[in-house]
Amino acid sequence: MTAVDRPRLASLMEREEQRFVREHPRSRELHERARRTLPGGVPMHWMTKWASPFPVFVESARGAHFRDVDGHEYVDLCLGDTGAMTGHSPEATLAAVRRQLERGITHMLPTEEAAAAAELLATRFGLPEWQFTLSATDANRFALRLARAITRRPKILVFDYCYHGTVDETFATLREDGSVGPRRGNIGPAVDPGATTRVVEFNDVDALDRALAAGDVAAVLAEPALTNIGIVLPEPGFHEALRRLTLENGTLLILDETHTLCAGPGGYTAEHHLAPDMLVVGKAIGGGIPSGAYGFTAEIAARLATLTTLEDIDVGGIGGTLAGNALSLAAIHATLEQVLTPDAYSRMVPLAQRWTEGVERVLAAHAVPWHVTRLGTRAEYHFLPNAPRNGREAAAASDFELERYLHLAALNRGILLTPFHNMALMSPATTADDVDRHTAAFEETISQLVAVA
Ligand SMILES: Cc1ncc(COP(=O)(O)O)c(C=O)c1O
Structure with missing residues (x-):
């Protein structure tokens, strides 16, 4: 044909x-x-x-x-x-969720499940510290905010035709003339994403090098392999170059494993021994119960600790009343321990x-x-x-x-x-x-x- x-x-x-x-x-x-x-x-x-x-x-x-x-x-x-x-309603997740439903769904206080879930994520993805959200979108939004706060840089960089959830800065695409504009279908962008975002083609190391050289990019947010325009795999050497260039330019590397969790129990990151500064995961980790998480290195954790004061800790644009709720955490713990094994x-x-x-x-x-x-x-x-x-x-x-x-x-x-x-x-x-x-x-x-x- x-x-x-x-x-x-x-x-x-x-x-x-x-x-x-x-x-x-x-x-x-x-x-x-x-x-x-x-x-x-x-x-x-x-x-x-x-x-x-x-x-x-x-x-x-x-x-x-x-x-x-x-x-x-x-x-x-x-x-x-x-x-x-995980398959619909996996037995182990159901049992944990039923148990938690009887003991309170959300109370703005931690449960033992929180540490247990974070420990499993730390072991799988090789990053020591974690925070929880209700969706991968929120985890990406918060990771980007933190990256801008830590680096004091305004821009982020994504790969053309990426998808990271409904995150404003990421709905950007490369125009024919190489400039950045809103992705087709972008509904009511707050600002032209050209103001917030650099975009390069996946697997284009030279373009990445040029885009980071100005020294104003806080973070590269990337799926380790594109999965949202069909699967586009990284070429040999691409991830090594991505890590080297981000380090050389003082840019943080955030890997979004929400879909590439399909590569293995610790996503593409563990499977290919990658070393991001931050990592985002969501969707499947709660077996379908709304969940998301982002993890980071000890170095990032130390820098985060200096970002805000106790008095202002609840008003920084990172949060959500239901984020880290007991039900999600019980679901994540059971799903990681017993289902996505x-x-x-x-x-x-x-x-x-x-x-x-x-x-x-x-x-x-x-x-x-x-x-x-x-x-x-x-x-x-x-x-x-x-x-x-x-x-x-x-x-x-x-x-x-x-x-x-x-x-x-x-x-x-x-x-x-x-x-x-x-x-x-x-x-x-x-x-x-x-x-x-x-x-x-x-x-x-x-x-x-x-x-x-
Ligand atoms: C790579 C990636 N990150 C984040 C998201 C956002 O996930 P959610 O819609 O659950 O927030 C998606 C959704 O498809 C995704 O593919």
């Missing part, structure tokens, strides 16, 4: 839409009711992005599967875009490999020139013959119409992929049979797509 036959794609999409509407009368009813009070019929606007004419309403979810209100069972390879990477990874990684090989087999059989990239327990296919080197290359290959068709066809065959790109994530509860169901659905979909292409 050299190019997608667009009229063929449109008619296949129409067929899948009709099938979806026919098979989901109850979801449709609930959506119509919800539309009266919820814009788009959803509790958060991006939930309209699913490829189906209206979203599937969930009746229940457990492990690697969920059931919708029309009685269909799905293999969940989206897993709440990593929030449920090294043993679980030793089962999840081969399943992601199996998924990759299945997709590659189908693509080869139909001469479809797309590339599959895997990072630990996560894998994705790009509409490109080779792995993208940076965010721009990955973004240039995106194809919204094609992606929607593939997602809806998968959904109609009992498979949920993330709505944002072509990603599959394995949980400790995922089985080889679940993976093979995806391969079979992908085979059927691709053969229909190429039939007259």
Whole structure:
């Protein structure tokens, strides 16, 4: 296949839409009711992005599967875009959460679980001190504030097409002329991100060198591998250069492991022996209970201790009444200790490999020139013959119409992929049979797509 036959794609999409509407009368009813009070019929606007004419309403979810209100069972390879990477409602997390629910959910005082959770994070990620938030977004925002306060520098640096949650400074992109502007879709930015942010392409060491040389960048905030424009892996030597250049220029290095936790129990950082100044993690660490955390070195901890006075410690732009609540901490402790264990990874990684090989087999059989990239327990296919080197290359290959068709066809065959790109994530509860169901659905979909292409 050299190019997608667009009229063929449109008619296949129409067929899948009709099938979806026919098979989901109850979801449709609930959506119509919800539309009266919820814009788009959803509790958060991006939930309209699913490829189906209206979203599937969930009746229940457990492990690697969920059931919708029309009685269909799905293999969940989206897993709440990593929030449920543990599998839905894992037993150990449930038990800890139930116990904590009976003993108070939030009281603005520490529990024993706080230290226990921090100790597990310290061991996994090699950073000694931790703070807790309700989301990875907040952890990133707070890490950036602290970096600016410590270094007394105004700017931050991110890689093009990064995503770090709804953090204002990070919704920046490189324009054609090399200047920085708001990312497409940026809603109501407080200031032009060109004023706060430098952006360089991932894997471009020379550009990074130039961008840090002015000495005004407080921190580089980076995913160790990009995961939010499809997976873009670092090239050999990139992380060594990133660490060397940040140290040489007095810039802090913050690694956001929220998604790259898929690389191993201590994320990409532990797997590849990286040494950031700060590290952010969220989503999966609480097994789905809202949680986030940021860790830092002893040196950063010492500098933080001098930043504020006791009298002002609650008004510094870092906090949140529910941050560090007892329920989140009980969930994090149980999830790290008993669910996202090294043993679980030793089962999840081969399943992601199996998924990759299945997709590659189908693509080869139909001469479809797309590339599959895997990072630990996560894998994705790009509409490109080779792995993208940076965010721009990955973004240039995106194809919204094609992606929607593939997602809806998968959904109609009992498979949920993330709505944002072509990603599959394995949980400790995922089985080889679940993976093979995806391969079979992908085979059927691709053969229909190429039939007259
Ligand atoms: C790398 C990364 N960091 C942070 C976040 C923000 O997570 P949350 O939306 O849970 O705050 C995301 C969300 O997708 C992410 O991919």
